[in-house]
Amino acid sequence: MKYLKTKHQRNSAKITTLIMVILILLLFVVGHTYMDPPEEYGVAVNFGNSPVGSGNIQPTEPIKSRPTEHVVKEETQADKAQPEETTQANNQAEDVLTTESAEAIAIKKAEEAKAKAKAEAERQEQLKKEEAIRKAKEEQDKKDKLDALIGGVKNSEGPTKDGEGPGDGPGDKGDLDGSPYAPYKGTPGSGNGGVGYGLNGRGTPDYDMFDGCENEYGLIVVDIVVNRNGQVIEATPGAKGSNNATTCLKTQAKKIAKSYKWPADSKAPARQYGKVSVNFTPTN
Numbered sequence: 001m002k003y004l005k006t007k008h009q010r011n012s013a014k015i016t017t018l019i020m021v022i023l024i025l026l027l028f029v030v031g032h033t034y035m036d037p038p039e040e041y042g043v044a045v046n047f048g049n050s051p052v053g054s055g056n057i058q059p060t061e062p063i064k065s066r067p068t069e070h071v072v073k074e075e076t077q078a079d080k081a082q083p084e085e086t087t088q089a090n091n092q093a094e095d096v097l098t099t100e101s102a103e104a105i106a107i108k109k110a111e112e113a114k115a116k117a118k119a120e121a122e123r124q125e126q127l128k129k130e131e132a133i134r135k136a137k138e139e140q141d142k143k144d145k146l147d148a149l150i151g152g153v154k155n156s157e158g159p160t161k162d163g164e165g166p167g168d169g170p171g172d173k174g175d176l177d178g179s180p181y182a183p184y185k186g187t188p189g190s191g192n193g194g195v196g197y198g199l200n201g202r203g204t205p206d207y208d209m210f211d212g213c214e215n216e217y218g219l220i221v222v223d224i225v226v227n228r229n230g231q232v233i234e235a236t237p238g239a240k241g242s243n244n245a246t247t248c249l250k251t252q253a254k255k256i257a258k259s260y261k262w263p264a265d266s267k268a269p270a271r272q273y274g275k276v277s278v279n280f281t282p283t284n
Helices: 007-030 077-149 247-258
Strands: 195-198 218-226 232-237 272-280
Touching (some): 247 272
Antiparallel strands (some): 195 272, 218 272
């Protein structure tokens, strides 16, 4: 006889079989636990009648106990001295070990301090050397730049005549570490019946002469300010070194000073200070 006639019945049978198998597996996995052999309850006690005993056979009748013997050992003088000697020996060993450890620690610390001081001294010496090299390099760079600026002058060997400066004798007055545009102190050179100037590092200027101030003679020194283009932008006559600075001579000297024109120099100061002197002398 066929029971599972329809598709739904067959599906139901499959689902039911699957559920039963899962339930059976769960019973094996999470079923009740049991002890084999089963756990015993209570505490087993061995009843006796004396604090001591020997043997492996449990007697059925009480055993008569023997009297307890108390043995007192006399403490000899050697036994008394032995702990004290042991204690002293241990203390001495500890003292020796402590002393050796302290000396070893002190020696180690001294060596570490010495090594640290040596390393610091070497580091300071290296820093000094590096600083000296850096300064020497800066000085050399300054001199190289100045040499390039003033035409490669690196030493004093050269011609024994000509030069630049307000003093006597040949040479180029100044300092290699200074500025070639720095002003001179004093009065610029002048000639009889001519003009002179003092403006460093700018070469030779062009200028014009103007007539006037008949029968008036004297030396007029003019303070000037020159720009990078070489033009005189300010002129103040009657500076120190002038003599017989009449109004006419001062006006003429200022006019001559304003006509000065030096070569342009982009490296020169925006306002370079100098002097122009005009010596008015009678003509022959």
